[in-house]
Amino acid sequence: MTTTESSAESTRPLPAITPARLGQTTGTPLYGEDFAADPERTYRALRAQGPIAPVQLAEGVQAMLVTDYATALQVLRSPHVFRKDSRRWQVHAPADSPIMPMMSWRPNTLFADGEAHARLRPPVTESLRAVDPAELRDFVHRSALTLIQGFTGRTSADVLTEYAAPLPLLVLHQVFGCPPDISARMVDSLKALWDGTDVQEANAAFERCVRELVEYKRREPGDDVTTRLLEHRHGLDDDELLHQLVVMMGAGVEPVSNWIANALLLLLTEDRFADSLVNGSVSIDEALDEVLWRYPPLANYAVTYPTRAVRLGGVRLPADMPVVISIAAANTDVASRMGEVPTGNRAHLAFSAGPHTCPARDPARLIATIALETVLDHLPGMSLADGTALQWRPGPFHRALTALPVQFPPPSQTPDPSAGDTECPHRSTAR
Structure with missing residues (x-):
């Protein structure tokens, strides 16, 4: 399925995330001790909402988190639609947020x-x-x-x-x-x-x-x-x-x-x-890849911003909404489908893609x-x-x-x- 998705899907009503909600605290928090203690529980709940779901990266900072492997690749390999430049988003973002140094344009x-x-x-x-x-x-x-x-x-x-x-x-x-x-x-x-x-x-x-x-x-x-x-x-x-x-x-x-x-x-x-x-x-090489499948050190990142309003995973996104790839959730999505961590397979997203x-x-x-x-x-x-x-x-x-x-x-x-x-x-x- 392409970034704009099929014509059949485009006829269905889709939930919308409007630009006015960019700075509101809607969605599941990805911060705090509860999330840190058991992030997989959060990923399971988010995955139940579909391949992409609303989250809070910090108080007042909303984003959409991709938890599905195929959808993550779709985003990472479509730079003409999902850009890395965050400057237009920053206009709406709280400048004093603790996550701004990680997301502000450089x-x-x-x-x-x-x-x-x-x-x-x-x-x-x-x-x-x-x-x-x-x-x-x-x-x-x-x-x-x-x-x-x-x-x-x-x-x-x-x-x-x-x-x-x-x-x-x-x-x-x-x-x-x-x-x-x-x-x-x-x-x-x-x-x-x-x-x-x-x-x-x-x-x-x-x-x-x-x-x-x-x-x-x-x-x-x-x-x-x-x-x-x-x-x-x-x-x-x-x-x-x-x-x-x-x-x-x-x-x-x-x-x-x-x-x-x-x-x-x-x-x-x-x-x-x-x-x-x-x-x-x-081998040690294979063991290290297992770590990247199961406990990637960079769990949620590879942030992109739609250049225009697009449909992704059954959700209509406005331009400039942060789309965060959950490397951890996407990897475990593959493992759950296969029933195990793929030994010797380097198709994980720990090093991103595209x-x-x-x-x-x-x-x-x-x-x-x-x-x-x-x-x-x-x-x-x-x-x-x-x-x-x-x-x-x-x-x-x-x-x-x-x-x-x-x-x-x-x-x-x-x-x-x-x-x-x-x-x-x-x-x-x-x-």
Whole structure:
């Protein structure tokens, strides 16, 4: 079915979402602790309303959430109808809303369409393509070992805050040529942005960090992504350069951290998932794809805005109504139809689809792969800490734990993580 849908459907009365309702609080909330605790319950209720349903991203911010896989692909592959530029919507949106930094237009590839997108995307893709996979693999492995050594000899750790979160930060320092003091402040502000807390200050702090990085690389150019953007033949102006880096770093830290953490969660809590890795019935690559099907770190995003009034999934949408893709709900929609998570299938929407498919999916996958490999090889006997009650950070966009506490055997029974890359014989004890 096309975006305008069939002539037979066009004769039926359709529910309408009028432009006047853009700022009203109608629809199911996608924020707060109840949603964070059990988003799948919300997705099931929304799916019962049809492939697209009204939601609230924050108080006073209405959107339509796509929960159906086929409808999501229809939107993502129709940039002539569903644009990324959010400026016309912003006229109606509350400027002080906590989700505005995540949805407000910026002069970068994420919010660009047509010719602007064709000019802004190549600097991103080409600067990332120049990252040497072998060098990146080696750096991630060494960084992962360094982090593990930080809690070697102890009987407990938080593998989210001590491993999954700082590992992409170290990679950020390497790949973007970002000094540690700047990258550390970046991560603090990014976390606040994703959580929707103190967002105005967090957004300003993050942009200050990126400006500092740009000025630093102008003085000290190197073999890194930032320098390649500065020197790209398309000649990005200062604002474009700033906001290209904003989106690249924002997507390169928080979602990757949560991908690693969500993989570790399944490793610690599901025997089937852990055993399939131990006995070799699935590869780490396949296991990571299962995480993206079931717990995508970016749960609801890929926001678009209709260029005109359109019918979508039996609903008439006005121009500029935010249409949010529920990556999580669309993925589980496929799994429910098939009766299981598709093993070895990369048709999930974790990296979006269409012209705005994530350009960093290969380095992100490499980082997550090495992170999980290193845990399996060097943390035998790791288990979820006794009495742990897992909590998820609130917010409409991500699927992110607050902590992941684990416990280990006594230090005398724990191998030295720097002992080499030999395969750990005790992987079956990681649950």
